[in-house]
Amino acid sequence: MTENEKLEKYARTGDLELLGQVYADYMHLVFGVCLKYFKNKEDAQDGVIQVFEKLVVDLKKHSVTNFKSWLYVTSRNFCLMELRKKNKIQNTSLENMEYTLPVHHEQEEPVDEEGLDECIEKLPENQRKCIRLFYLKELCYKEITEILDTNLNQVKSAIQNGKRNLKLCLERKREHIQ
Amino acid sequence: MNIFNNDIDHLSIEEIRAYLDNQMSNKEMHDFERHLLDCELCNDAFEGYQASGISFENETREHLRSIVTSHSKTKKYPNMAIAASVVILLCASIVFLFSYFEKDSTKVSMAEKEKEESITAPLELEDSVESIKNEVIEEEPEKTQKKHKVSKVLPRTEPKIVIPQKVTKEELSDETALLDNSDSFLEETVNEEIVSDDKKNVVSFSDSQPEKLTGETERFEITSAKSRIKKETFAQRSLAAPLSMKKSESSLLAQNALPVVGIDSYKLYLKDSLRYPESAKRNQLTGQVVLRFEVKEEGEINDLTVEKGLSTECDLEAKRLVLEGSKWVLIDKNLPAEKNVVNLTVEFTLK
Numbered sequence: 390m391t392e393n394e395k396l397e398k399y400a401r402t403g404d405l406e407l408l409g410q411v412y413a414d415y416m417h418l419v420f421g422v423c424l425k426y427f428k429n430k431e432d433a434q435d436g437v438i439q440v441f442e443k444l445v446v447d448l449k450k451h452s453v454t455n456f457k458s459w460l461y462v463t464s465r466n467f468c469l470m471e472l473r474k475k476n477k478i479q480n481t482s483l484e485n486m487e488y489t490l491p492v493h494h495e496q497e498e499p500v501d502e503e504g505l506d507e508c509i510e511k512l513p514e515n516q517r518k519c520i521r522l523f524y525l526k527e528l529c530y531k532e533i534t535e536i537l538d539t540n541l542n543q544v545k546s547a548i549q550n551g552k553r554n555l556k557l558c559l560e561r562k563r564e565h566i567q
Numbered sequence: 568m569n570i571f572n573n574d575i576d577h578l579s580i581e582e583i584r585a586y587l588d589n590q591m592s593n594k595e596m597h598d599f600e601r602h603l604l605d606c607e608l609c610n611d612a613f614e615g616y617q618a619s620g621i622s623f624e625n626e627t628r629e630h631l632r633s634i635v636t637s638h639s640k641t642k643k644y645p646n647m648a649i650a651a652s653v654v655i656l657l658c659a660s661i662v663f664l665f666s667y668f669e670k671d672s673t674k675v676s677m678a679e680k681e682k683e684e685s686i687t688a689p690l691e692l693e694d695s696v697e698s699i700k701n702e703v704i705e706e707e708p709e710k711t712q713k714k715h716k717v718s719k720v721l722p723r724t725e726p727k728i729v730i731p732q733k734v735t736k737e738e739l740s741d742e743t744a745l746l747d748n749s750d751s752f753l754e755e756t757v758n759e760e761i762v763s764d765d766k767k768n769v770v771s772f773s774d775s776q777p778e779k780l781t782g783e784t785e786r787f788e789i790t791s792a793k794s795r796i797k798k799e800t801f802a803q804r805s806l807a808a809p810l811s812m813k814k815s816e817s818s819l820l821a822q823n824a825l826p827v828v829g830i831d832s833y834k835l836y837l838k839d840s841l842r843y844p845e846s847a848k849r850n851q852l853t854g855q856v857v858l859r860f861e862v863k864e865e866g867e868i869n870d871l872t873v874e875k876g877l878s879t880e881c882d883l884e885a886k887r888l889v890l891e892g893s894k895w896v897l898i899d900k901n902l903p904a905e906k907n908v909v910n911l912t913v914e915f916t917l918k
Contacts, residue, residue, distance in 0.1 A: 409635045416631050417580040417623045421612025424619045430627070433615075437631050451827070451896065454865055457577060461608035529596035552604060564883075 396456060400449055408448065411456070412441055419464045426468035436471070440464050508558035515543075516551035523548050578602060578609045580623050583616055821909040823902050824862040826893040837888055837913060844880035851917060852878055856885035858911045861904060862895040877915060885913040 390398070395407045416437050423436035443463055453459045509517060522533045533544045578599070585591050586599050603610040616622065819830070826833035846852075857875035860868050871889060876882045889911060897907055 406636070412635055413632055415577065415608075416628065416635070417583070418577060418608050418612040420623050420627070420631075421583070421615035422608065423615065424621055425611050425615030428619050430621050433621070434627060434631065438634055441635055452865065457606070457608055461611070464608070465611065523597070523601075527594065527597050529593045530600055531596065532593055549604065 392456060393454070396448060396453060400452060403449060405445065408444060409441075412444065415457075415460055419460065422461070422464045423468055426472060432471075436464070436467065440467050443467060504559055504562045505555070508555050508562070511558060512551050512554055516547045516554065519544055519547040520551040520555070577606065578613070580628075583613055584622065586613075587617060819909060819911040821862075823898050823906045824895045824909050825898060827866065827896050828893040833893055836892055840888060840892075841913070841915070842884060843915065843917070844878070844884055846880050847878055847915065848917065852881065853916050854881075855915065856881055856913045858885055858889055858913065860889065860909055860911070862897055862907045862909060864897060864900055866894040866896050868895065874910065881915055888913060 390407075392411055395411050398404065399407045399411075419437050419440050420433050423433035423440075424430075427433050427436065440460075440463055444460070447459075447463065451459075509520060512520065518537060519533060522528050522536060523530075528536075530541055530544050534541055537544070582599060586596065591599065603613055819826075819833070828836070854877045855875065856873060856877045858871060859874045860871040863869045868889060871886055873882045873886070877885075895909070899906075
């Protein structure tokens with residue numbers, strides 16, 4: 390059974406063993422997300438269990454096509470809620486809550502290569518260089534920092550921003566054609 | 568060059584460990600980094616491990632695994648308990664219903680008597696209706712909530728409806744007839760209540776405040792969709808409601824769909840995440856963009872169109888908000904597609 394089949398069957402039958410099986414593969418990731426917010430092992434362990442309890446309820450009510458995105462939003466929101474409850478962070482307002490679900494990669498439209506090149510050309514120099522080295526030459530961050538003589542965070546943010554800009558640029562193009 | 572595709576499903580703990588311990592080749596590191604760019608779950612998890620320096624030990628893993636799997640065994644019994652309590656509740660409600668009908672038939676016949684005796688005293692008649700209503704409230708707490716909302720809202724939305732006294736009488740006598748017919752009983756009770764409330768409205772000209780119409784209408788739509796009572800009437804009314812309801816707040820009109828995060832959170836999201844287009848800011852452009860889209864069965868947004876635009880940039884921004892925003896969920900999946908259309912107004916206001 391694939392993951393989605395298991396989840397679908399769980400929604401129908403409520404068989405927690407299936408959900409447990411699916412969840413087991415992701416526990417280390419939920420643990421990591423909890424670590425990011427709680428910064429200690431005990432709370433993170435607790436979080437893994439509590440997120441599971443949430444899934445037990447939620448996945449019966451909603452049919453989920455992209456489990457991973459769902460799990461991410463659920464874990465993150467759980468952590469933020471906990472932090473707010475404990476008042477560890479004074480200003481955890483609703484602004485930090487995640488409303489968006491990540492784009493479903495499998496539904497992505499095929500990228501037209503020419504348009505992509507054009508969009509890369511339009512990027513600021515720094516982003517353009519990093520994007521090319523990363524996606525075209527398939528180098529890792531460390532190698533790029535050496536080539537460009539800069540630091541890791543700058544490379545990382547240049548690639549992140551570049552990628553976002555490319556996406557926006559391609560979307561505009563697509564809408565233009567339509 | 569493939570920038571937006573992501574082949575890896577998710578990162579294993581071993582990979583995360585290897586990356587943090589610098590035990591990967593450059594190519595492996597590239598693949599790892601590339602996945603983090605595409606996957607927020609893995610990215611946040613990785614950041615958690617990186618920042619805290621805490622690792623996911625085998626011990627922890629086994630501990631959690633045992634809890635999650637034992638969970639699945641112990642939970643089977645609570646399920647049985649739920650099933651048992653449902654059966655008990657069912658029995659109890661049957662007993663309740665029987666005793667209720669007996670009590671009620673006497674009540675109604677009393678009410679009818681009163682009606683015959685005092686045709687010129689509508690207030691008393693209203694009282695008796697009231698007492699029947701109270702009876703219902705006691706018996707069915709869950710239903711009452713919905714009804715409360717309905718009755719609270721209805722007089723405000725349509726304060727001008729005048730229902731002649733006769734109708735009330737008919738309803739009342741209908742009620743006696745209905746006592747044999749338990750299926751349609753509840754629905755009819757609601758009818759009767761709406762009528763009685765409207766009547767009250769006419770008699771006492773109670774609070775029909777047009778300014779307050781706005782907020783109420785929204786709540787009312789959700790209630791109507793959820794309670795599924797008299798769906799058609801509700802639908803017509805909600806269509807008649809104005810598109811933009813509050814002065815400077817985005818609004819949405821939907822009969823059968825809700826954002827997964829809830830209406831309030833969604834509005835907050837629209838407000839907080841709006842990036843005011845530079846050109847509009849420069850030109851001091853304010854106003855509304857009305858979008859229209861259909862929610863598909865899986866909650867995806869389909870057919871997003873601009874009903875009323877403001878400027879190209881603003882339209883795009885409004886569309887972006889909706890597309891990047893929460894998923895939606897259909898309240899009733901069996902309704903025809905045209906019911907799943909959402910009208911959403913995004914406000915562009917400058918401070």
